[in-house]
Amino acid sequence: MRTATELLESYACLTRAAMAETVAGGAPGSYLYELLRDYTDRQGKGLRPGLLLAAAEACGASIRTALPAATALELLHTSFLIHDDVEDHSRLRRGKPTLHELHGVPLAINAGDALANLATQPLMSSAFPRYRSREVLAELRMAIRQTTEGQALELGWRRHTVVDLTEVDYLELVGRKTCWYTTMAPLRIAALLGRWQPASAALDRLGFLAGCAFQIRDDLLDVTPGGQEGKEPHSDIAEGKRTVMLIHLLSVTPPDQRQWIVGYLGKAEHERTQLEQSQLLRMMVEAGSLAYAEQLAEVLGQAARRSFDEAFADLPASAELDSLRALVDYLIDRS
Amino acid sequence: MRTATELLESYACLTRAAMAETVAGGAPGSYLYELLRDYTDRQGKGLRPGLLLAAAEACGASIRTALPAATALELLHTSFLIHDDVEDHSRLRRGKPTLHELHGVPLAINAGDALANLATQPLMSSAFPRYRSREVLAELRMAIRQTTEGQALELGWRRHTVVDLTEVDYLELVGRKTCWYTTMAPLRIAALLGRWQPASAALDRLGFLAGCAFQIRDDLLDVTPGGQEGKEPHSDIAEGKRTVMLIHLLSVTPPDQRQWIVGYLGKAEHERTQLEQSQLLRMMVEAGSLAYAEQLAEVLGQAARRSFDEAFADLPASAELDSLRALVDYLIDRS
Numbered sequence: 001m002r003t004a005t006e007l008l009e010s011y012a013c014l015t016r017a018a019m020a021e022t023v024a025g026g027a028p029g030s031y032l033y034e035l036l037r038d039y040t041d042r043q044g045k046g047l048r049p050g051l052l053l054a055a056a057e058a059c060g061a062s063i064r065t066a067l068p069a070a071t072a073l074e075l076l077h078t079s080f081l082i083h084d085d086v087e088d089h090s091r092l093r094r095g096k097p098t099l100h101e102l103h104g105v106p107l108a109i110n111a112g113d114a115l116a117n118l119a120t121q122p123l124m125s126s127a128f129p130r131y132r133s134r135e136v137l138a139e140l141r142m143a144i145r146q147t148t149e150g151q152a153l154e155l156g157w158r159r160h161t162v163v164d165l166t167e168v169d170y171l172e173l174v175g176r177k178t179c180w181y182t183t184m185a186p187l188r189i190a191a192l193l194g195r196w197q198p199a200s201a202a203l204d205r206l207g208f209l210a211g212c213a214f215q216i217r218d219d220l221l222d223v224t225p226g227g228q229e230g231k232e233p234h235s236d237i238a239e240g241k242r243t244v245m246l247i248h249l250l251s252v253t254p255p256d257q258r259q260w261i262v263g264y265l266g267k268a269e270h271e272r273t274q275l276e277q278s279q280l281l282r283m284m285v286e287a288g289s290l291a292y293a294e295q296l297a298e299v300l301g302q303a304a305r306r307s308f309d310e311a312f313a314d315l316p317a318s319a320e321l322d323s324l325r326a327l328v329d330y331l332i333d334r335s
Numbered sequence: 336m337r338t339a340t341e342l343l344e345s346y347a348c349l350t351r352a353a354m355a356e357t358v359a360g361g362a363p364g365s366y367l368y369e370l371l372r373d374y375t376d377r378q379g380k381g382l383r384p385g386l387l388l389a390a391a392e393a394c395g396a397s398i399r400t401a402l403p404a405a406t407a408l409e410l411l412h413t414s415f416l417i418h419d420d421v422e423d424h425s426r427l428r429r430g431k432p433t434l435h436e437l438h439g440v441p442l443a444i445n446a447g448d449a450l451a452n453l454a455t456q457p458l459m460s461s462a463f464p465r466y467r468s469r470e471v472l473a474e475l476r477m478a479i480r481q482t483t484e485g486q487a488l489e490l491g492w493r494r495h496t497v498v499d500l501t502e503v504d505y506l507e508l509v510g511r512k513t514c515w516y517t518t519m520a521p522l523r524i525a526a527l528l529g530r531w532q533p534a535s536a537a538l539d540r541l542g543f544l545a546g547c548a549f550q551i552r553d554d555l556l557d558v559t560p561g562g563q564e565g566k567e568p569h570s571d572i573a574e575g576k577r578t579v580m581l582i583h584l585l586s587v588t589p590p591d592q593r594q595w596i597v598g599y600l601g602k603a604e605h606e607r608t609q610l611e612q613s614q615l616l617r618m619m620v621e622a623g624s625l626a627y628a629e630q631l632a633e634v635l636g637q638a639a640r641r642s643f644d645e646a647f648a649d650l651p652a653s654a655e656l657d658s659l660r661a662l663v664d665y666l667i668d669r670s
Contacts, residue, residue: 026484027484028484028487028488028491030491031487031488031490031491031494032483032484032487032491083444083445083448086440086441086444087440087441087444087445088441103494104490104494105421105422105440106421106422106423106490106494107487107490107491107494109418109421109422109444110418110422110483110486110487110490111483111487112448113418113447113448113451113479113483113486114479114480114483114484114487116448116451117476117479117480117483118480120476121476124473124476130469133469134465134468134469138459141452141455141456141459144448144449144452145449145452145453148367148445148446148448148449148452149361149362149363149367149449151445151448152363152366152367152442152445152446152449153363153366155366155439155441155442155445156363156365156366156367156442159366159438159439159441159442
């Protein structure tokens with residue numbers, strides 16, 4: 001059996017080729033399509049299309065059947081990244097300057113809009129049956145809806161310095177901004193396309209739990225030296241993102257320290273010094289917030305594995321199902 | 336027969352109610368859905384859905400059949416406005432502060448993304464036949480593609496101080512950024528939905544010509560005192576927009592004046608003084624650029640009227656067709 005990373009790489013190769021085809025042509029090149037090609041060529045891990053393709057194979061669909069949906073999802077993800085980078089004032093994406101750093105905010109916003117629109121084009125090809133394209137589009141529309149709702153929550157909390165947040169608020173946020181388009185939509189779309197149907201409630205639960213574990217690991221990687229390839233280190237802390245560690249810290253810290261943290265979060269991003277950022281990280285370590293996040297990711301990951309077994313209990317055993325399991329494990333445990 | 340403005344108002348009333356239904360619910364309210372309701376509640380003239388509904392009626396479709404498409408188009412238009420306002424640093428929209436002035440750029444970008452996604456929802460209702468929703472979606476996808484391509488051209492020209500432009504470049508720009516979603520898509524969608532088919536080439540030509548005349552009038556209104564309700568006066572000049580008057584001025588002005596203009600356009604927007612803006616406007620007046628624009632709009636408008644007659648020559652005469660003609664005249668001649 002191939003390892004999860006080998007599997008991901010082979011799926012990512014197929015998806016990249018299909019993405020390149022979608023953004024190949026068109027004018028104006030220098031103000032639009034070259035920008036899109038730059039971002040779609042940058043090597044991401046391809047977790048979302050990889051999960052969709054692996055799950056589709058496990059459900060008895062061919063790669064050929066599932067590739068248009070996987071491509072649409074990854075193009076959509078790329079369009080989110082372009083706008084996220086503007087919203088978060090990020091400077092680096094996948095080891096290179098972000099699109100708005102290179103071409104200014106107006107052209108970057110427009111490029112994201114263009115790409116979100118092009119994203120669904122692979123589903124319109126004559127090779128993709130019409131009733132399927134309608135169902136897949138409905139899934140993508142739902143995923144975008146949930147993602148923009150989650151993003152609104154996150155941005156709103158930051159803008160209004162909302163700090164009275166619990167782990168439940170965090171899981172609601174992540175359930176929307178991350179789980180839908182990262183794990184739930186890929187699994188649901190795969191189930192639509194396959195011959196064999198996983199148990200739908202367990203499948204949704206798997207998507208939610210695995211997506212939450214994934215996001216918490218992502219939060220942790222941001223504060224791990226060398227953890228987030230191609231991004232600025234500690235960017236979540238610099239941006240004041242409501243990570244699970246920050247929410248934990250706010251809930252356990254003594255009042256005077258808490259006041260300092262709220263002051264830090266109330267500042268504009270450029271006013272937050274390196275020293276303050278290090279201070280906040282140290283407080284997280286000392287308060288056990290990192291250990292708490294580790295533990296929560298572990299519990300959610302275990303629950304995800306149980307949901308996996310339940311979701312796929314009635315499917316025939318296959319090498320494809322084993323590959324999917326390996327991929328979900330990889331997604332949950334990424335470190 | 337009702338006047339064009341009465342007709343528009345009655346159509347706008349229907350569209351507003353359907354838009355309100357689409358953005359009615361959902362959480363988070365204060366960071367997303369209230370923002371969407373604010374923008375969709377602001378009274379626009381409803382030219383695009385009005386044109387679609389009038390054309391659909393002239394082609395023998397009922398309002399009931401065409402309203403979901405008209406609503407989708409207007410929601411899409413509103414999502415463009417949100418992002419356009421960010422890209423152009425506009426402060427006022429329909430007499431109130433723009434969304435990013437009220438809530439910051441990140442939440443505004445996200446709201447635009449959410450609205451672009453919600454826009455197609457009316458086409459998914461069970462009342463709207465499936466094959467039609469696919470066709471209308473394809474038209475909307477094409478319109479968005481053209482609009483983002485046109486927007487890229489306009490933003491790119493401004494970012495890179497491109498000044499060697501002719502009227503042909505202008506018409507290419509407007510053909511993409513304005514005509515597709517303002518006039519071509521409404522007419523094409525109406526033809527899809529109706530019992531009677533207009534001549535398609537003439538219909539597309541009508542859309543193009545009327546859209547160009549409309550945009551040139553829009554350029555002119557920006558420099559007409561009290562011309563653009565609810566917007567800042569002279570905002571095109573302040574933003575350095577490549578209007579037909581500016582392109583005309585650049586082509587006829589003596590070298591020393593031209594150098595001054597290029598210098599003005601090369602500055603950042605906030606560096607352009609009121610005095611310089613007035614100076615540029617005076618140069619336009621003196622060079623006959625406004626008169627030239629008037630004349631070009633007039634010629635294109637007349638050509639549009641001829642295409643109208645050709646497009647609808649085989650349709651049965653009706654009060655609905657007369658209403659459509661009145662509406663197209665209104666669109667072309669707006670002043």
